[in-house]
Amino acid sequence: MRRTRAEVDATLQIAKLNAAELLPVVHCLGFGPGAGAAAGDFCLLELEPALCQQLEAGHSLVIRGDKDEQAVLCSKDKTYDLRTADTSNMLLFIPDCKTPDQLKMEETHCNITHTEIFGFSNNYWELRRCRPKLKKLKKLLMENTYEGPDSQKEKDSNHSKYTTEDLLDQIQASEEEIMAQLQVLNACEIEGYWRILDFDYEMKLLNHVTQLVDSESWSFDKVPLNTCLQELGPLEPEEMIAHCLKCYGKKYVEEGEVYFALSADKICRAAAQMLLQNAVKFNLAEFQEVWQQSVPEGMITRLDQLKGLALVDRHSRPEIIFLLKVDDLPEDNQERFNSLFSLREKWTEEDIAPYIQDLCGEKQTIGALLTKYSRSSIQNGVKVYNSRRPIS
Template sequence: MRTLEEVQATLEIAKLKKEDLQNTIQCLSFGENVSSADYCLMELDDVLCKHIEAGQSLVIRGDKEEHAVLCSDDKTFDLKIADTSNLLLFVPGCRTPDQLTNNKQDVSHVVHAQIWGFSNSYWELRKQRPKLKKLKKLLMENPYEGPALGGQEENMENRYTMQDLLERVQASEEEIKTYLEAIHACQIDGHWCILEFDYEMKLLGHLTQLVDSESWSFNKVPLQTSLKELSPLEPKEMIEHCLNCYGKCFTENERVFYALHEDKVCRAVALLLLQNAVKFNLREFQEVWQQSVPEGMNARLDQLKSVALLDRTSQPQTICLLRVEDLPEAALERFNHLFSLREKWTEDDITPYIQDLCGEKQTTGALLTKYARSSMQNGIKVFNSRRPVAQ
């Protein structure tokens, strides 16, 4: 423990003026068994600080083979170690200069503080896209194909509760819930399930046929009448789930109605047509597609962005299934895959397949600059890979 005289002697050697310093002099000393492995530091922004101060939690998620991420209630952050050239000391009870301003003593005095730990690195957080591909993979282990027949018990193997998903998927709870809604997942006996595609299309077919037979407007489908008419064919919960997936609920004169979403219904019909074909003649596809959608709805190619790819350079022009959700999550792997499918892309064609890769304040143009090079082809700007791509 240093005395006041020893401190003053050190100040003289260092040629520091007493009047430039606080009257309170803090002397630091290492405690017993101090180690750099005892503590980890994490740098938080103001939003996350307030989140913690409000008593909320931050959770680190990831299996052993995955790079760990940190999740709040609604955001996901990449965890990266940042080294610092300055040794960071953990000193409980040490006071900063602003905490000493009220010290009105004219006489210098020494206080002693003990160092509990130290570190030369800290965890740096960077907001990132949630890793949700694994979520759909888990749910596809046992998709829901409809109610069990003949008194058979429901197969509950590989079914997951929300808590199960939170433990397995690297995303916040809010992001998981949003994605579950996007992929039309539903809860059955407390477990989340994704509907088998043919079964979902069966439900939608029943619904659109009922609307047609009753001559209802697609913008005003009555819930209770739909449930009554279709309940002999499918469970009421599934019929209402289908209405929620493909329509918007509203109330009029205390009755519940749904307005079916034209783009969603038309896109689902297109996916049904394209799922078993490698390529489809574009003109023939458009004719069959328009004939297949419910009467009164208009099938348009702009409804298929991010789920189908057009080739206008071939003769005849073709269309094929290519869903963005089936592509790799990492940017480099995503671009490699896209350029393995097609050597040159126009900006309009490739944008729907890279839009979801954009981080905060990032544009698709910036991604293309990083992973592709541009050139002109027949007066149109096209993009090809910056590096050789294995076919």
């Protein structure tokens, strides 16, 4: 049954409201026949203005996650946690409902608009910016590392391979974040599939390059791409040589010729990983001697090149060093700290920083993370951090 103008005026009088102070249009709401059933067919999503603008511009937002994962929503370049928020106020779905601002712009006489409620909800989805969940990306690509075109694995079609679309389907991150992480992992696209080079094969390529630099007496700051491809092409695919140069150097053009400036830090770091990967623990003094001997002449090894790759135990006698890669640590903040404190009870900020730097969100500092997940104390005049909770 629809309300009449007289009934509306009577209601205003009972409520002691002055009709002259209100907009002339009166909305009379009523539930449609399918309102209750339709309520479960819709989800409300609260978006920040930037995401609204992307949708209005025709871009897509994608929900990603397997059945055992907490869903995330991804734009082209950001990732958001997707969580349900309850509200004590019932939210109504009213098609073509006009807001007070829209009504003010219309010249309407005093009238009644009967509006049908299409559905309702007591909750909505809210978004919170989060770090992309990229640990799975490396895990998938490490299932089938690339060992070269002649390896037996390449002849066996049973090994898993992933295209860009496959990764977008399985990784809880935006496309830009995934592509950026592929660069960090030094992944390359081979025949349409993203692959990580097997470390031994990567070292083989790097040795070819450094030996050529040595034999030609080139500067490591000026390695010509074309000559490298010509000289090393008979040994390995040209795209692999170019990829190796890209991983360990910075590309630039001079007088129309493409050159790479090879990074001494990256080469020294790779040499250290090669030495440490097969040793549980290494005498630090012996390691430093062997490490320096294993890098090309003219390069100087330094322990600060190994941040996030290896850890030095100064309290051991003799002092030791061992492989500890930040990539192998848990992705969750609390689990990361639990793992680190189970490995070592007390950490200096200098030692722990490389292993938690990637946990910092927007505008978050290492100091803030340490304050939240650890306790500080002074030991022999040095500030150290230990766990806030017992570690089993």
